[in-house]
Amino acid sequence: MPLSMVKEGEPNIIRKVGGKEETRRFLEKLGFVAGGMVTVVSEIDGNLIVNVKDSRVAIGREMANKILV
Helix, strand or coil: CCCCCCCCCCEECCECCCCCCHHHHHHHCCCCCCCCCCEECCCCCCCEEEEEEEEEEEEHHHHHEEEEE
């Protein structure tokens, strides 16, 4: 299931990071790696604020769709 469909406050394990190589590398630098934990803090107009690797990161819906949990 893509990260964009996850309920707020529910911790999830990242299964796969998809997309082009450039996009995958960008997301991995932010901490989105397979096996890592991610929690959606809030969603506003499709944009997500998530906790990943003890940091809060804001990503758009398009990026969130590439992260599978």
